[in-house]
Amino acid sequence: MATESSESEEEGKISGGNEKLILDDDLREMGKNAAWSVSSCKPGNGVNTLRDDNLETYWQSDGLQPHLINIQFQKKVRLQLVALYVDFKLDESYTPSKISVRAGDGFHNLKEVKSVELVKPSGWVSVSLSGTDPRETFVNTFMLQIAMLSNHLNGRDTHIRQIKVYGPRPNPIPRQPFQFTSTEFLAYSTLR
């Protein structure tokens, strides 16, 4: 499901990253339907840089830790994966190190869903939101918050170059319990 980022033996540690973001076919980017906000930013490096598909621009925070990125949806959505583009080689002490992903209905009842530690990442880093239980593959929530708890080399502020949030694709056939898998069914299932 996730990318081929190498996981070290300790749980929750991710090192390295990928040049390109490689995903499953049945994932769909959900960020367009969301309202994005950040806890603080330096002028010129605001929240837009997180969603501009440009890896040269980055968001730079400007306040106390933890730095937060808030993603709010209008209705409950199922989310599976968060992908961040960070680069230690470029950002050094601005590169986040400990990241906590929280979910909830709003700011008042966020609960941590996943916590990871990055070790000198460079490229796309995927954080899966699934639990061990198959029933916990998705996080069904109104709001997601990504908290940068600490940075590499104890830096104060953080740089994030791009963020994407993924969930499952809905069934293209409306009002059906299951999706079709075989070519034959799919060929007959729509007119084009």
Added chain:
Amino acid sequence: MESLLVNSVEKNLTQFMFSNAIFLCERLLADFPSEVNLQLLARCYLSNGQPYSAYYILKGSKTPQSRYLFALSCFKLDLLGEAEAALLSTVEQQVIPGGAAGHYLLGLIYRYAGRKNSSVEQFRIALSCDPLCWEAYAQLCSLGVAEEASTVFGNVAAQRLQKTHVPQRINFSEGETKDQLIDSDKASKDISVWQTEHVPGENQQDLKVKQLGAEIPPDTDNQRNASSHTNGWDLNTPSPVLPQVLDVPPPMLYKNMRRPEVEGLMSVHGEPRKKFVCEEESSEAPEESRRRRSARIAAKRKIPMFHHSPSESNGVPSLSSMIGKCRIQSSKEATTSGQSINDTGSSVDDEQNSNPRGSSLDPFSLMSGISEMLNLLKILGDGHRSLHMYNCQEALLIYQKLSEKQYNTHWVLMQVGKAYVELQDYFSADSVFTLAHQKYPYALEGMDTYSTVLYHLKEEMRLGYLAQELIAIDRLSPESCANGRCASGNYYSLRKDHEAALKMFRRAIQLNERFTYAHTLCGHELAALEDFEDAERCYRKALSIDTRHYNAWYGLGMTYIHQEKFEFAQHQFQLALQINPRSSVIMCYFGIALHESKRNDEALKMMEKAIVADARNPISKYFKANILANLGDYHKALKVLEELKDSAPQESSVHALLGKIYKQVKLYDKAVLNFGIALDLNPSTSDAVKIKACMERLIVPDELETEEDL
């Protein structure tokens, strides 16, 4: 110098040396400004793809040929109102300039403006004027109002073609040319002069003139001759002698022939545009319009016609002369027409002279050629019509009747491919399209459908390759680029990159505003992105261009289902079914919409219809089982699904649904078995989660039981 320049320009045009032609034409126009030369320049501009230049120079011209060219330029510039005004004369009730081509153009204008009935009328007239105007028939088919091919391309058409193409000139004097010129001269003379002419052909003119009510006492001689000639037009015409046709393009004659039929309709002031007032080929001179008018006038009186021998048709005498004479209106126009008549003479001369080149001199072989052509057109017309009525099986059978050579032409192969697509037989369609593409890699018609076929078959690589090929063919031509963009759009859509696909389709639309399918595909992509409002807009745009594009109705229905507006959805599917009553996919979704609106009986009936319509469509059975399960009729549902399972063993959703139903009827073993199989068949992640969740809950009751037992 003038004729030298004219000849050079014509030669350049035939050899596609457009810039040279334009240059020479400008010189010509500078020294010899005249309407005809202006038309020539306009032709040069139009050939060179400069409709705006042609538009400006022809603005305000009144002569029919100029009006036709002007209307064409307006049409290319999308100035429909002006084009229409140019083709319809308001000053005098003249017939449409340009003949069949003019009617066809007018039909297109009406169609683009959304005036369906008028356009249908125009296309019908165009077709009756010139049965080889296939495009008019194709337009009628796509509007859904085409008549049977056998009527359209039948005997009537044969006669028309005979009249048109069989050379009918008997020269009573030395040379044809001379004749024409003589007649032209005569034509330009005053009305009174005609009395002195007694060339046999003239008698008919006299007759016409007489019929025009001109105050010219007919010669008794003439009268007699006239009547004999009139008789000659009767069905029992004796001789196959080709009567003299004095510089009259054959179409005229046929028109005259047609007149008697529509006698009632015709009048001097009658609506020139009614049927049978068709000017056939666009003739090059202003003469034509006058000829036509007087011919129309002539037809007011009974001119018996409808003889079947080809020779008779051109009994109409030199209409030009007749017209010239009968120009009761303006003798001064006659003088201006004098020069044009000369030109006409020369151009018609060319036409006539080229006739022998084009057709065999033997009228009988020409007739057999005509009947052969019409037979071919009958088959093609039938097939085309069936395809547009979505009567695809029949269309396929019809096309089989063609000779192998004709069958393997690009157009026919595209039709066959399309028929397979409409039958949802994508494999056969694929083989046909592949063959066609290999044979004719340059031909772009229908490649958008080919890309759809590859999309349905999930052939990513081939689709990508096709897209590349198409765009590489000609980056500038809208046709190729639009099709190429469509193919690339389908490619991205297959890879689920809907944004990129949307961009491609939008680009295709930019290249060709009236590319209905591109609009529909845009709508599909927007629907996939869940932007239903914009999707709706796209679909409606597609429908505004072509109301019979049932894919767009289907798309609208689907967006409404997604938005849970089931009543609306039903309406859309109904409309789609009206256009294509055999599509099982539409019936399936119609059934879903009905089911969601709680009209369950109708829903089930619709599903039955869908199953009957296409036995190979597994979706209809699946939907039916789902509906039955929702209604609680588990046993029937199970039956349907078990059958389906046998015919489609690789489909995860079938097993998943089976598992679900078995769970409902408490056959837990079977349920678990089916869920297991479903999971093995690679469902999507969310489905896998669902199935696993169902399985968990199944096992728990068992455990509880065993615990209790213990």
